[in-house]
Each structure stands twice: as structure tokens, then as C-alpha cells.
Amino acid sequence: MDISVLVKTFVAVFVLADAIGNLPIVMVLTKGMEPEQKSGVVDRATLVATAVLLLFAFTGQWILKYLDISMGSLRVAGGLLLLIVALKMLEGELDTPVVEEQRDVAITPLALPLLAGPGTLTTVMLLMSESPDPYGHLSVAIGIVSAMFVSWLIIRLSDQVDKLIGQSGAVIITKLLGFLLAALAVEISSAGIRELFLS
DSSP states (O other), X not given: OOHHHHHHHXXXXXXXXXXHHHHHHHHHHTTTOOHHHHHHHHXXXXXXXXXXXXXXXXXXXXXXXHHTOOHHHHHHHHHHHHHHHHXXXXXXXXXXXXXXXXXXXXXXXXXXXXISOHHHHHHHHHHHHHOOSHHHHHHHHHHHHHHHHHHHHHHXXXXXXXXXXXXHHHHHHHHHHHHHHHHHHHHHHHHHHHHHHOO
């Protein structure tokens, strides 16, 4: 096993997944859920994100080539998904429990594109291509799993954060995050558009 590749993968995936930065978004999307339901959402989101990252690490370039999909298109799609969530946050549509609305936020947007976004998918594909030997592949895979495990532990802290800020604080944070998330969505989409049409 290549320790340097493992560490590089762990740091890259952990930073790009941004579990700490996503804590408030997790709180908003799981608002009104029972603790067991919230834990289930976090568990599924982390598992799905880990599986997608491993899938893209080993077969991502082949899948994109086979489907004729560019990373620019992935960025635009991810940005649009985030923008939809941001608009719902600003309009107050996420104030009701998502379970009652028959929506599973574990898959979208928590797993995709928040934890496993276009940047993270691109990074793991590049790291895998830079490590052509089996030991390098194993190191990348372990780095991905380790980073997502630590991210899972951090996201589990959203319950404690929720208790600290209270209901009124949650409303303020929801509106503020909605605005910031909309800006982030536009930034991701615009990067994809530049990649598609200007490069």
C-alpha cells in the first residue's frame, strides 16, 4: 500500500466533501425528523456518496466516455440540483419534515452533489489514473473510505448543533444558507458552462 497516495486521497476527499461546512445544510434538510430517521438519512447519504466515489474512481472515465458525458455537464447538473434546494430553503418549503413529503434527501442533495460533488468525482478519477499499479488503486480506495467515515462522524454532530441554536436560530440560518447555497450553485454551474463552451 502506498501511504503517500492514501494520505493525498484522504485529504482531498475530506476537504472537498466539506462535512463541517455541510452541517447546517444537513440540519435544514432533516428538520422535523425523528433522531432515528435523521440517523438513517445520514447513514444512507454517506454510504451512497462512498459507493459513487469508489465507482467513479475505478470506472468513472470509462462511464463518462461511454455515455459521452463531460465533467462540465456534471458540474452544470450538480449546480442545478443545489439551486433547486437553495430556492426551497429561501421560500420556506423545507420547514416541514421531508419524510412527510415523500422525499429522500439522503440521495439528493446530501450524497449527490454535496458529499460527492463534481470536484470530488474528478479528483478521485485523477488520483486513480495517477496510480496505475494495484497498490496505488488500493491506497486510493482506502483513502476514500477513510475520508467518508470521518465525514460521517462529523455529520452525526448535527443533532448537537441543532440543540444549541434553537428554532429561531434555525430559521435565520436556513435563509442565510439558502442564499449562500444559491450562490454556490451558480458558481458550480457557471464553471461547468465555461468548461463546456469556452474551453
